[in-house]
Amino acid sequence: MRSPCRISVFEMKSGMVISSYESNGEEISAGSTGLSVGDHLYIGQVFRDYLLKV
Amino acid sequence: MKIQTYPGPEDIVLDPSTSKRIIMSCTKRKRKKNLSGRLQYYDTGSSKNAATDYNILDYPLQKLRPHGIFATLIGGKATLYVISHEEEDKILVFEIKDKQLIFKREYSAKDYPKLQGANDLFVLEDGTILFTANKESFTTDIGFANGMVGQIDPANDFKILIDRLRFANGIYVHNGELFVTETYSGRLMRYAFSSGQINMPGDVAAKIKGGDNISLHTSGLVIAGHLNLFRFFCMAFIIK
Numbered sequence: 001m002r003s004p005c006r007i008s009v010f011e012m013k014s015g016m017v018i019s020s021y022e023s024n025g026e027e028i029s030a031g032s033t034g035l036s037v038g039d040h041l042y043i044g045q046v047f048r049d050y051l052l053k054v
Numbered sequence: 055m056k057i058q059t060y061p062g063p064e065d066i067v068l069d070p071s072t073s074k075r076i077i078m079s080c081t082k083r084k085r086k087k088n089l090s091g092r093l094q095y096y097d098t099g100s101s102k103n104a105a106t107d108y109n110i111l112d113y114p115l116q117k118l119r120p121h122g123i124f125a126t127l128i129g130g131k132a133t134l135y136v137i138s139h140e141e142e143d144k145i146l147v148f149e150i151k152d153k154q155l156i157f158k159r160e161y162s163a164k165d166y167p168k169l170q171g172a173n174d175l176f177v178l179e180d181g182t183i184l185f186t187a188n189k190e191s192f193t194t195d196i197g198f199a200n201g202m203v204g205q206i207d208p209a210n211d212f213k214i215l216i217d218r219l220r221f222a223n224g225i226y227v228h229n230g231e232l233f234v235t236e237t238y239s240g241r242l243m244r245y246a247f248s249s250g251q252i253n254m255p256g257d258v259a260a261k262i263k264g265g266d267n268i269s270l271h272t273s274g275l276v277i278a279g280h281l282n283l284f285r286f287f288c289m290a291f292i293i294k
Contacts, residue, residue, distance in 0.1 A: 003289050004281040010242060010260050011274040012228070017260045020276070030286055032064045033267040034276040035076065037098050042057075042076060043278070044066040044267075047083060047289055050056040051063050051076070051096065051105070 005031035007043060021054055028052040058104040060092040065174070065267055067125045069150060071132035074098050077150075078105060079120035079136060083290070091119040093136065093148075093155060106153070113146065113157035122174030122267070125150065128181055133158075135183065137172045145175065145183060145206075166212050168204045174267060176225045181208045182250065184215070186222035186234060203234060207250060215252045216245065224268035226275060232256075233275060235265025242277065 002025025009018045021041055023031065031052070033044040043052040060080035069075035076098060081091040092115075094105040110118070121137040132150035137143065142163040148155035161183070163169040168187055175185040182205060189200035201222030203215045216222075221237040232247035240263045245256035264280030280286045 001285065001289050001292055003286040006263070006279050006281055008262055008277050008279060009271055009274050010233075010262070010277055012231075013274075015260065017262065022281075025285070030280065030289055031266075032278050032280075033066045033269065034278050035066045035068065035269045036271045036276055037068065037074070037076065040098070041276075042066060042098075044063045044078060046062055046064050046286075049061040049063075050058050051066065051078065053055040053057060 001029075002026060003030040005029070005043075005045075007031065007034035007041060055103065057096055059094055059096075060105070060107075062091075063094070063105070064121060065123045067123055067269070069095065069132060070125050070127050071150060076105075077108075077123065077125055077134060079123045081119050081121065081139075090116070091138070093118070093120055093123075093134075095153065109154045110148070111154055111156045113148075113155075118146075122172070122185070124175050124177050126177050126179070128177070128179075133177075135175055135177050137175055137185065143169050143172050143187075145169065145172065145185065161206060166204075166206065168202065168212065168214065173222065174224050176227050178227065182206070184225055184227065184232070186219075186225050188219075188221055201236065203232070203252075205250060215247075216243075216254070216256070219243070223266050224277065226268040226270065228270060228275070233259065233268060235262060235268060235277060235279075237264055237266065237280070237283070240264060240279075242275075 007021040030046040061082040063078040096105040145161040199218040201219030220239040224235040244259035246253035266278040
């Protein structure tokens with residue numbers, strides 16, 4: 001069982017929402033947090049035992 | 055690249071003293087069983103692909119079941135706030151000292167009943183804690199507007215800032231605005247916020263399907279969302 005997720009950026013000035021990462025649940029499932037550090041996005045998840053670095 | 059962690063690294067934040075170390079709250083979710091958790095860190099400059107347990111001082115690791123976390127400088131000290139689902143829900147406060155977390159104090163649902171069902175939190179520079187909470191668990195609260203945002207100020211006084219949210223999840227304050235994701239409605243709600251006061255009603259800043267935790271990016275807010283809540287629920291039920 002996999003749970004698809006998306007990491008979006010809400011641009012406060014423009015009010016636009018831009019998708020920065022999306023998974024059908026295969027690469028990461030139930031992604032719960034996106035954290036931007038340098039040039040990378042780190043994604044946490046609810047169930048499995050790893051962070052994804054994109 | 056996958057970075058190995060303890061199961062369930064649900065919330066991740068930056069260590070404010072380095073801005074290069076990720077702090078994560080991990081809870082192994084098991085149905086009808088006692089859960090267990092860890093607080094771990096990962097140095098983003100590291101060539102390793104695994105997170106490391108913090109050395110936690112003055113708090114029993116076996117009680118810890120972390121959920122939402124927030125790290126900030128309070129009086130110049132790097133401080134980590136942790137929602138922990140124990141016998142009663144709590145907010146634990148730790149000072150971050152490199153690879154150690156030193157327990158400082160706790161806020162318990164015994165003293166603040168609305169903390170029961172807490173999910174995520176944000177802490178202002180003066181130590182005021184803002185948290186989301188819901189009356190029921192994620193899988194049983196669907197369809198109800200039982201979510202709220204509560205505030206505990208530096209004098210330890212509690213008040214409800216916002217209620218009737220449809221599963222209140224991530225929370226973030228930026229430039230005088232308070233943002234909350236409502237997981238069930240798929241709305242990112244926005245409220246003008248200053249001096250501990252909310253201007254109601256808020257507005258819908260954006261639609262974010264299954265909105266979860268929020269972090270800050272140079273151009274805006276980074277928000278995770280669950281695209282299929284049914285599948286998310288199913289995972290919650292099948293995890294053993």
